Amino acid sequence: MRCPYCGGDETQVKDSRPTEDNTAIRRRRVCSTCGGRFTTFERVQLRELTVVKRNGRRVVFDREKLARSVQIAVRKRPVDPEKIERMISGIVRQLESSGESEVPAEEIGTLVMEGLRGLDDVAYVRFASVYKNFREARDFEALLGELNADGTPVNGGREPEADES
Numbered sequence: 001m002r003c004p005y006c007g008g009d010e011t012q013v014k015d016s017r018p019t020e021d022n023t024a025i026r027r028r029r030v031c032s033t034c035g036g037r038f039t040t041f042e043r044v045q046l047r048e049l050t051v052v053k054r055n056g057r058r059v060v061f062d063r064e065k066l067a068r069s070v071q072i073a074v075r076k077r078p079v080d081p082e083k084i085e086r087m088i089s090g091i092v093r094q095l096e097s098s099g100e101s102e103v104p105a106e107e108i109g110t111l112v113m114e115g116l117r118g119l120d121d122v123a124y125v126r127f128a129s130v131y132k133n134f135r136e137a138r139d140f141e142a143l144l145g146e147l148n149a150d151g152t153p154v155n156g157g158r159e160p161e162a163d164e165s
């Protein structure tokens with residue numbers, strides 16, 4: 001494993017243990033050249049996935065890109081990082097076990113929206129606004145109307161704050 005600090009090829013594993021959800025192995029490593037310490041994760045990959053973009057372009061599926069987009073949606077929200085990781089792992093497992101090597105980007109977006117809807121309504125709306133390319137306030141109103149219509153709390157289940165006027 002190449003050191004992220006100095007680029008050296010000589011690194012040693014100091015500690016290995018499974019992640020809490022047992023979907024990966026977490027390894028603590030140290031670089032023999034610079035002494036830098038870093039963590040790597042080893043995961044099972046059932047198949048190489050290709051994402052088919054809306055414009056027809058094909059790119060290799062990148063789990064880290066998926067995780068970054070979810071992290072942006074949940075930023076500054078009280079969501080347990082372990083639940084986020086479980087959601088992402090579940091999406092990846094579902095995609096890998098589908099039997100298809102090419103996955104439409106829309107399918108991934110739909111799975112992320114379903115997962116975020118169960119985690120945090122604000123993160124769900126944030127992700128949906130980018131995924132569905134909202135252009136005006138009316139788009140948000142329609143999405144919030146859908147959330148209200150199916151009984152999903154729009155404020156994360158919290159009571160509205162009283163107006164202190």
